[in-house]
Amino acid sequence: MADEQKTLSPRTKKVFVNLIDSYSSKCIGKFLSNCIPGASLEDDEGEEENAITFQIVGTVETTTDKRGSRFSSDEYCGVGREDLLQRLMECDVIVYNISENSAQLDEASWAISALHSEINNFGGPKMFILISTVMTWALTKPIDPDDLDIPFTEEDYRRRRPHPNFKEHISIERLVLKMGKMKKSRLSTYVVAAGLQYGMGENIFHYFFRASWLGEVSRVPVFGSGSNVIPTIHVNDLAGLIQNIIDHKPKTHYLMAVDDSDNTFEDIVKTISSVLGPGKIEKVPKEEAFLIKDFTQGQIDSLSISLHTEAVFLKNRFNIHWVCESGMVASIDHVVKEYRQNRQLLPIRVCILGPPAVGKTTVAAKICKHYKIHHVTVKDAIAEKITQLEEVLQMDSQEDESFDALAAQELLDSLKDNMNQNGGRLDDQLVFQILREKLNSKPCRNQGFVLDGYPKTYDQAKEIFYGEEETEEDTKSKMPPFNQNIIPDYVFSLDATDEFLKIRVQNLPESMVEDTHYARDQFLRHLAEFRDCSLQDETVLDYFDELEIHPEHMEVTGEDSEYLAVTEKIIRAVGKAKNYGPSAEEQEEEVHRNDEEKIKLLAKEREERVRRDAEEAVWRAAQLEEWSKNRKEVKRQEQELLEARSIPLRNYLMKNVMPTVTHALIECYKIKPDDPVDFLAEYLLRNSALVD
Template identity: 25%
Template sequence: VDSYVGRALCADLRKVLDQENRILGSLTQGSAEEVRSQQADGDLLDSLGVKRVVDRTDKQKYLSDILSCSLIVYDLHSADLNDVETLIKELKVAELGHETTFVLISSVMAWANTRKQYVPLKSPEEEDEGVDDEVEEVEVKKRPKELTDADLERRVPTAAYEAWKYLETLVLSLSSKAKLRPHVIGAGILYGNGETVFNELFKAAWLTQPVHKIIAPGDNYIPCVHVRDVARLVRVVVSDASLGSYLLAVDHSRLTQAGIIQGIISQMSHSRDVPVCPAEDVDSEFKEVMSLDLILEPSAPLKDPTFGWWCRDGMIANIEKVAAEFCKWRNLRPIKMVVVGPPGCGAERLCARVAKHYLHEEPPHLTYQQIIDDACAAPTKAARKLRRKVQKLAADPSKKLPLQIRTKLVQSRLLSNVCRYRGYVLEGYPTTYAEAEALFLEQVKEGEDEEEEAVEEADDGDEDVEEEEEEEETAESAPKEEDEDEEAERPKFKIAEGVVPEYGVLIRSSELRCKARIFDGDAKGPASEEDFSRETAEYRTANLAEDGTPSTAEFFLEQCGLSMLPIDVDNCSEEEAFQAVRIHMESKGQFFNYLRSEEDLLREEQEKQARLEKEKDEQKAREKQELVQKEAALREQRADEEESRHRVIARNEAAHLEAEARMS
């Protein structure tokens, strides 16, 4: 019951035929108490409605418990195959005192090597029009012809699944047994909930790791089914005695290997091309599964319009739902944080550390300037328009892009796949109540909500930036003189759930210390003292005003119920600030999120220091060797020069003596 399929079965079988069921089950390993202590929510067995865990070590008691049940379900994905064989043989000779249904959940891998017939791969239009391809002999793409449960006797498994086919045959041989109704469910490759086969694909996509590979050529068809739909089929089997003994449980999709991998990446990660590799270059325990090439038709119960499908049209058609399930079951929570403070407060160092610790590779540590730069760098017409507008503003640093454009650019990044699933640390934005309101509130609309592209709004005809800025400021500062009817007609706003942060940090620091950090190179900030004074004044006006102007922190408290964590960086170290943020974040519960343990982090830091020390020692050794070689070369050069000088002197002396001899 603690297995992948077992949990789905318990959830769906708690109530069948309008009555509560008493569920007994065995564990993959360990005791019920161990499972309770290991499970994140602490009450797995209770939540699944398991009344009692049966002990497999006491064979007689185990068999007695099983035979007391009116429904027996075994899942070959997690069961001990020897135990299953023993049970089937016991059932064959046992005297059953009541009607019993036995269901064996197997896999379509028992069909993997079935001899295939191939038919042309047509587009939907061609299939509708019935185009005759026999006229021209041209090479066309082909796909396997559909197999149905009527082809049962033709099925041929791979070597690894021979035992599965044998057990299927044993179960089907029980059909003549009195008071026993046996069924085999050939389940497609299972997906959903916490994933098994596709776990590494989802995990790598969540972590944005570019490690996905497609086994060449990648156009093979993989019949799949959601694990919950298998459980629902078991419910149908229990209530309908007229069903066939062998049922194929696959959804209505026809997904290729490449389509599955690209679909997962497109939903949860950066869009990118996945390399197509030979099978020998792919290292995965599920290589055989990913190489499967079958098209299977679902059995009759799954074609019935009344069947309660969870994912009828397949994984990719329901990828948002499936990805959300994966995150829920794996306890993966997006960590969304905003960090604000005055210019020069050093927020970038704290943000970088939080992002690196909690958000893994390519940490989404975002700044407003970075978002603008990335938008301008895009190779699009809209980006060129935005660049022109930004260049026009560059002459006057006090000018900004209009609020609406700023909002949509930042919002677009916060709604990216990485930020939606892993989260973000947004540094230094929003800096005002108005910016926060525009970014984290959305209008409640009754009709269709049409959103324009943010970057497209960066250029609206030949309208000047200064005019837009002036209109914006005028609109924001204009007195509100609407009458009561107009007040009632004002649009309503709600929290933008997709982007709003869960955590906020408010950094405090004196102007003097901020300036010192910038000009000492310890923090990023304005390039000139004039710009620093201007930005500091703007920050103080927006967040520290004495006239009652609401601050950014007040927006989060009033509108989002988020109390920002204040940190006075003038009176604490960088390490103390980071630890304060950690305590604040984990006060709501620790994260899983594939975080490394403190021991792993310490070991990595020690390995890093050891590596740096080794590189430093090697550099010193190289420098010393180079110095020795230079000194040796210099000595050799000097010796050569000295020898040359002696030869010259000797030649001169000889010439002089020869000249004197001739003269005498």
């Protein structure tokens, strides 16, 4: 390592950052890895070609997480204190971030103490930067009790009083500042009091972004009154401050890292909700935050801080290229853009077309479930709009500043009158208006949608997806103007033979067919209309072709009655999901469900094995009994056969042999020879002629 350091360019600085696989430290490390040492000393930010940047090393919580490996030259996981000290000694700058992980407090305290004890063994001057938090100011008394809006600055740092849960943070701040006063030429130390960090995918504010994005709540919660002023800073602006400290080596050793905003907690949540979610908030007791697993105790404490701050030194002395100088609320569009990019949250927009009864709704439902996107049908969109208007009219006008009872009532009456005059149907223009509003809604804009069975014609497509303005490029390319925010990315055309469609309708349950266009006469009429539209000079598929969104045709057959093959083919064409995966609770439920299914499966297999063993035992007993019976029968038959075969032989012996033998025995008895056997043999041999 020492040899490697000698070969490095003199401009190269090795920077250590703790836990570079965590949110804040990762962003800081990544930012510094793209910075040239000394670049912030110059007004011109133009980078030299092949310029050497900071060399980043650091600890990681786990080796399985490779996020830091994109910018760091070395990562340390699970190293002991002695080995870690050796690695710190090799670095020019040591950055310890304790702003988001209280578990690093002890290590940070050890690191500065250990480095100070080795100060005489340094190969060159070192810098130690502690990134702390404004929570060490949480209970500071106002500068002027009569004017609570006077902000605190770096000059007031000796007045600071920490939140009760952040007393250890301020102790480490004091230790770091103390260690830097002894041999400044060898070890310079800095403390940065960082505001609540945001941007680049979010951390402490992520719950509010996620809740707004997913649209699972009608109102995003604000814990407490929401009137508390929260000091904040974009995480890349904090990284820019660290870069300036390394380059400038300022004489001021306690610095504040906050932007120019003076936003309240309510301002921040309301802005997030307006841009990503329902646009409404709900103030709930602070205690409810403890019921949400996304928050730690430290984060809940941080969100309750109320502090007016101003980073005077940062603004007046440093050369920072701000990302969000005015704060999150003023720069929310940029922050949301980063949020989407870093978390890969991109809408998936699909349109499924085809003849009536081909299975569009079945396939659309499967696709929506797979990607967690929204199923849009004309019928449901109209019903939802009417319900929404009726609910708005029942609301108290004071609950919503945009409430317009008269306009809502007029639109509701217009929709109902139009439907009454057209036998329950709406005019096309009203359908277009409702569908455009639905596709432009935040849920559809955020996650995406599957548009089911509409539009049906070229003109309908132009009316729904039309662009606000026609550009010169659209005119030159003869491409119809379109709204990029709602135009489908994928179009799938399902088709089947008329015979298949008729059979499928005939097999549908009566409850599904009654009072729908699946009724026999209506179905045949709708099918004929669809075939006629497909033969027009300009079809709805031609519209998408003109926009370079080429529809993919899929044939539906009776072999795929569950539409699994079609669904799988669409999923392959669309690709991976671009939305949030299962939540921690959903993952836990899935694991629990899988465990239960495994237990049930094992129990079933055990029962099946016991049943098979019992059946096999019965079968074997029956087989053994049958075999025993058969064996006895075979022996009996063999005995009978032997006896039957022995009768002629016995008769022959009784007639021809036994008389001679009997006579020989009688003679032997009379004579009583010395060798009876020899006597019998000679006798039988002499008298064999008597045997016939």
